[in-house]
Amino acid sequence: MMMRKVLTLGALCAAAMTANAQIVTNLQQGSKLYWKFNSGQYDITGGISQSGSISASDPIELTLQDLNNDGRAIDIQLRLQDLFPTLGINRELNLIGTVVSETPGEAIIRWEAEDQPNLCIEQINVGGVEINAYITLLAGRLQARVTPIPCQNNPYNPNWQKVTLRFEENGGDSYNSLIVQGYVFCLKNPFTFTTAQISSMDWEAYAGGFTGVFGNVNGDSVVDDADLLEVLFNFGSEGGRADANGDGVVDDADLLIVLFNFGASCGG
Ligand SMILES: [Ca+2]
Ligand SMILES: [Ca+2]
Numbered sequence: 386m387m388m389r390k391v392l393t394l395g396a397l398c399a400a401a402m403t404a405n406a407q408i409v410t411n412l413q414q415g416s417k418l419y420w421k422f423n424s425g426q427y428d429i430t431g432g433i434s435q436s437g438s439i440s441a442s443d444p445i446e447l448t449l450q451d452l453n454n455d456g457r458a459i460d461i462q463l464r465l466q467d468l469f470p471t472l473g474i475n476r477e478l479n480l481i482g483t484v485v486s487e488t489p490g491e492a493i494i495r496w497e498a499e500d501q502p503n504l505c506i507e508q509i510n511v512g513g514v515e516i517n518a519y520i521t522l523l524a525g526r527l528q529a530r531v532t533p534i535p536c537q538n539n540p541y542n543p544n545w546q547k548v549t550l551r552f553e554e555n556g557g558d559s560y561n562s563l564i565v566q567g568y569v570f571c572l573k574n575p576f577t578f579t580t581a582q583i584s585s586m587d588w589e590a591y592a593g594g595f596t597g598v599f600g601n602v603n604g605d606s607v608v609d610d611a612d613l614l615e616v617l618f619n620f621g622s623e624g625g626r627a628d629a630n631g632d633g634v635v636d637d638a639d640l641l642i643v644l645f646n647f648g649a650s651c652g653g
């Protein structure tokens with residue numbers, strides 16, 4: 386009897402801890418990232434040279450996927466034309482996400498991508514002038530500090546899903562840049578080799594949502610007996626939406642998450 390009590394208390398403490406340290410789980414369950422580029426600077430050196438500022442873009446909705454099959458669906462396929470519609474490079478960058486650190490209060494997430502198209506791309510817009518360039522390298526890095534926020538309407542678009550996580554760029558130019566290298570005019574010689582770099586990036590994003598991590602396993606607007614029943618009916622099964630904490634099994638930890646959050650709803 387005593388042993389059972391100790392075990393139950395241990396399970397409770399473990400569940401309480403995981404209920405807090407779930408930024409990355411919440412991010413995956415939300416499965417979307419709402420990303421907004423605010424400002425940046427571009428510098429082109431080599432075959433041509435130019436620099437200037439980049440103005441804000443409209444917010445974009447990105448789907449989080451597991452592109453490198455490491456079990457974490459926090460990777461992003463970024464279409465350059467969505468981010469910089471006037472640039473003229475129609476190319477996708479696979480940004481692979483890694484969790485640098487995670488505590489209950491904040492997580493640092495880093496994305497990195499590298500692509501070697503080795504293609505002559507026509508009609509690239511450089512400061513209003515269209516040129517051709519043989520692109521040898523497209524590389525991108527983004528890093529964010531992620532903090533939980535109260536569940537609220539999506540600030541970018543009320544028709545997009547509700548959000549519970551806020552992202553701010555973190556780590557400066559070392560971890561936030563986009564580099565494009567290649568030969569202008571598609572002439573491969575040392576005089577045409579050119580590097581374009583986007584730096585001083587200011588961006589922000591939102592993600593998450595009122596999903597399983599808060600015990601709202603059926604995805605409606607409240608944690609109630611319907612969620613409790615769904616966990617109970619699926620008790621012992623693998624994963625699925627009744628797996629509130631996303632650890633691959635429906636067990637008492639999920640039940641406790643539902644109970645701790647019973648009655649909660651997403652405001653805004
Ligand atoms: Ca992954
Ligand atoms: Ca519910």
Ligand SMILES: [Ca+2]
Binds near residue numbers: 629631632635636638
């Ligand atoms: Ca679980």
